[in-house]
Amino acid sequence: xxxxxxxxxxxxFWSCKSEETPVLTNIEGTYTGQFYxxxxxxxxxxxxxxxxxxxxxFSGTSNKSKYPAICRGTYEIVGNEIKFTDECIWxxxxxxxxxxxxxxxxxxxxxxxxxLTKKEGExxxxxxxxxxK
Numbered sequence: 001x002x003x004x005x006x007x008x009x010x011x012x013f014w015s016c017k018s019e020e021t022p023v024l025t026n027i028e029g030t031y032t033g034q035f036y037x038x039x040x041x042x043x044x045x046x047x048x049x050x051x052x053x054x055x056x057x058f059s060g061t062s063n064k065s066k067y068p069a070i071c072r073g074t075y076e077i078v079g080n081e082i083k084f085t086d087e088c089i090w091x092x093x094x095x096x097x098x099x100x101x102x103x104x105x106x107x108x109x110x111x112x113x114x115x116l117t118k119k120e121g122e123x124x125x126x127x128x129x130x131x132x133k
Contacts, residue, residue, distance in 0.1 A: 024077055027053045027113045033129040035068045040122045069099040081105050097125060
């Protein structure tokens, strides 16, 4: 009887697959998409963005001024996050959380970067991306 329990346990153990998040090693290229700043109980506004990644450096643009505030800097992939370090000088009249800087969790679709998200309390800064050809 104990052998049956052991076999049952092993069968369940081996049948469970862990869903690991794919780890990115290379995001080089140009991505286009939308940016959203989400705040609970508030309608969000999107903007069209372009991000370029090249040899550990990033740059980008948005169709709305400082929404998000994308300039240029460096990036580093660490586990399931990308750490952005902005190199630009900004004025103080807007939400500095909109600057592409700090740690963003990423998601992958079809082995390509598809989403960047940074949470601050209940607020989220979200970049939905598609790699340009």
